[in-house]
Amino acid sequence: MTKAIARAAPVFSVVLLSLSSLLGACGSCDDGATVDTSAPVVPAEDAVTPLAEPWMRVIPFQETPEGLETIRAAECGECHTEIYAEWQTATHAVALQDLQFQAEWNKDDKLWFCANCHTPLANQFEEVVVGLVDGDYRRPVTEHNDRFDPVLEQESITCATCHVRDGAILGPGFGGESPHPVRVDPTVLSQQVCVGCHNVHARLSPTLVCNFSTGDEWAMGPAPREGLGCIDCHMPTVERPIAEGGPVRTSHVHRWPGSGIAKFPEDVETVRGFYVPGYQIEVTAHRTETDEGEAAVAIELTVTNHRAGHVLPTGDVERFITMSLSLQSEDGVSLWDHEERFGERWEWHPEARQLSDNSLEPRVPRELLFEATLPADQGGADGPLFVEVIGQNHRMTEENAESDGILGQYPLAVETMRTRVEVTAEEAPVQD
Ligand code: HEC
Ligand code: HEC
Numbered sequence: 293m294t295k296a297i298a299r300a301a302p303v304f305s306v307v308l309l310s311l312s313s314l315l316g317a318c319g320s321c322d323d324g325a326t327v328d329t330s331a332p333v334v335p336a337e338d339a340v341t342p343l344a345e346p347w348m349r350v351i352p353f354q355e356t357p358e359g360l361e362t363i364r365a366a367e368c369g370e371c372h373t374e375i376y377a378e379w380q381t382a383t384h385a386v387a388l389q390d391l392q393f394q395a396e397w398n399k400d401d402k403l404w405f406c407a408n409c410h411t412p413l414a415n416q417f418e419e420v421v422v423g424l425v426d427g428d429y430r431r432p433v434t435e436h437n438d439r440f441d442p443v444l445e446q447e448s449i450t451c452a453t454c455h456v457r458d459g460a461i462l463g464p465g466f467g468g469e470s471p472h473p474v475r476v477d478p479t480v481l482s483q484q485v486c487v488g489c490h491n492v493h494a495r496l497s498p499t500l501v502c503n504f505s506t507g508d509e510w511a512m513g514p515a516p517r518e519g520l521g522c523i524d525c526h527m528p529t530v531e532r533p534i535a536e537g538g539p540v541r542t543s544h545v546h547r548w549p550g551s552g553i554a555k556f557p558e559d560v561e562t563v564r565g566f567y568v569p570g571y572q573i574e575v576t577a578h579r580t581e582t583d584e585g586e587a588a589v590a591i592e593l594t595v596t597n598h599r600a601g602h603v604l605p606t607g608d609v610e611r612f613i614t615m616s617l618s619l620q621s622e623d624g625v626s627l628w629d630h631e632e633r634f635g636e637r638w639e640w641h642p643e644a645r646q647l648s649d650n651s652l653e654p655r656v657p658r659e660l661l662f663e664a665t666l667p668a669d670q671g672g673a674d675g676p677l678f679v680e681v682i683g684q685n686h687r688m689t690e691e692n693a694e695s696d697g698i699l700g701q702y703p704l705a706v707e708t709m710r711t712r713v714e715v716t717a718e719e720a721p722v723q724d
């Protein structure tokens with residue numbers, strides 16, 4: 293019954309997804325791409341091709357450094373208690389248990405290379421893929437790992453992923469007294485370790501595509517000029533002892549806050565507490581009255597990715613951001629509403645392809661104009677009007693959560709901002 297009309301001026305066209313079933317950061321459709329377990333375990337020598345791409349390989353098996361019993365996070369945590377507690381709240385610590393990962397991985401028959409970034413050390417694999425038959429990713433050649441550590445596997449992206457290489461602990465090099473050997477390796481323990489997992493482009497089959505561009509987006513954006521890398525923004529520094537009873541050091545918070553969307557319903561508030569917004573909004577709204585007593589309201593919304601070092605949303609192509617606008621009477625009754633969506637849209641059949649992308653580029657304000665006309669009998673000309681804007685980060689759509697069988701168990705979105713401004717009268721035209 294609302295006669296209100298919205299003339300949105302955004303510069304993109306909304307394209308509807310024709311079909312989308314299974315898509316993750318590595319997205320695919322359920323096209324039956326399965327690993328051929330009947331492939332010979334030791335095929336003819338000449339048929340085995342090496343793992344050509346970095347994402348096909350895991351971090352080689354790591355020996356436990358002297359002075360330690362294992363390389364498990366739980367052991368590091370006996371001395372590095374605060375850092376361990378932070379890591380436990382991070383998505384890195386549950387990259388294997390993540391319900392969405394499990395759902396999508398199972399649909400892909402536990403495709404071997406998915407684990408390469410979710411449990412990245414050879415120590416975390418019972419069978420390690422060492423080559424492919426005829427270069428075919430569906431025919432991996434595996435080697436049994438007698439030293440497989442199932443506890444370490446459950447730690448997903450664990451301390452050792454970034455800190456253990458060749459029998460030493462990689463660190464900034466404080467020169468303190470530690471029970472384990474320490475080595476400074478600014479190549480491994482740097483942004484490179486992040487980009488190794490957060491920047492991949494691979495097309496494995498028409499419908500199986502891995503597409504993360506966070507590293508490229510960073511390199512092309514303003515952050516390098518501002519001297520800010522992944523670690524500066526995602527691991528802020530804090531002065532504290534880094535080991536129980538040790539001296540105060542310049543330390544890094546190990547929580548890696550991102551979108552603010554928790555992985556488990558019970559963690560929603562905790563994770564929201566760590567969230568650092570990457571965008572800000574500005575809203576203004578003016579009204580003019582027509583002779584018929586209608587109120588024409590012009591709403592200007594500017595969304596700026598002012599703080600992130602990459603486009604927003606970044607990473608998984610399923611992520612999106614929404615801004616819900618509502619024009620309200622004084623008592624909060626909605627008279628007009630509109631939802632703006634930012635992110636990519638993909639089609640997965642018959643061939644995976646990007647349909648559109650209106651993600652927010654760093655430091656580039658996105659200005660959107662809307663116009664709503666309220667008839668006189670709907671509050672129209674009399675009474676104050678307000679515009680409310682609610683921003684949300686989304687991990688995935690309800691439709692995709694339903695198809696993954698995790699709807700209702702998995703937090704899909706989080707409110708990131710909310711503002712309400714009063715609609716002002718149009719400024720009188722300037723007279724000369
Ligand atoms: C090259 C490394 C890499 C590989 C290989 C990889 N992933 Fe991931 N995955 C990531 C990164 C990085 C993220 C986090 C990015 C984000 O959350 O936007 C992620 C996140 C995810 C998520 C969670 C998305 C979210 O919004 O939390 C799912 C589900 C997922 N991956 C599934 C898979 C599946 C299935 C495969 C195999 C087909 C796979 N991944 C292979 C690196 C990888
Ligand atoms: C028995 C206690 C203990 C255990 C277990 C332990 N550490 Fe340490 N670690 C220390 C102490 C003490 C220091 C020195 C602290 C200082 O210099 O302020 C240290 C230093 C470090 C540093 C900084 C080194 C530098 O100077 O750059 C890193 C990184 C580190 N440990 C990581 C780890 C990781 C990862 C594990 C598990 C694989 C681990 N530690 C296990 C006690 C421990």
Ligand code: HEC
Pocket residue numbers: 383384386387388390393408409410412449453482483485486487488489490522523526527548549550551552553555
């Ligand atoms: C071994 C691969 C790997 C490495 C190394 C890695 N990440 Fe991740 N990262 C992931 C995966 C996989 C996820 C998603 C886990 C999930 O959703 O369950 C993730 C999640 C994140 C998130 C959280 C996104 C969200 O909204 O929850 C941030 C932020 C992040 N990583 C930043 C970093 C930074 C910064 C570094 C480097 C210091 C780094 N990562 C290193 C694989 C990796």
Ligand code: HEC
Pocket residue numbers: 365368369372375376379384449450451452453454455463464481482485523527534541542543544545546
């Ligand atoms: C995704 C990579 C990654 C993971 C996982 C990770 N760290 Fe770190 N850690 C870093 C980076 C990067 C630094 C900062 C290095 C620098 O300043 O040169 C760091 C620094 C440290 C330091 C030195 C003090 C400080 O805070 O800067 C300690 C100690 C440490 N980490 C322990 C751990 C422990 C214990 C775990 C597991 C509970 C862990 N780290 C997991 C990347 C990681």
Ligand code: HEC
Pocket residue numbers: 483486487490506507510515520521522523525526549550551552568569570571599600601602603604605606607611685708
């Ligand atoms: C200048 C600061 C800055 C830099 C540099 C930066 N990030 Fe971010 N990043 C952010 C902020 C802020 C957010 C939270 C955005 C939001 O959701 O409001 C974020 C979000 C993320 C997310 C979650 C996905 C999303 O869209 O919210 C991932 C994953 C991520 N960053 C990874 C990385 C990696 C990997 C690098 C390095 C290549 C990096 N970031 C560099 C500030 C930064």
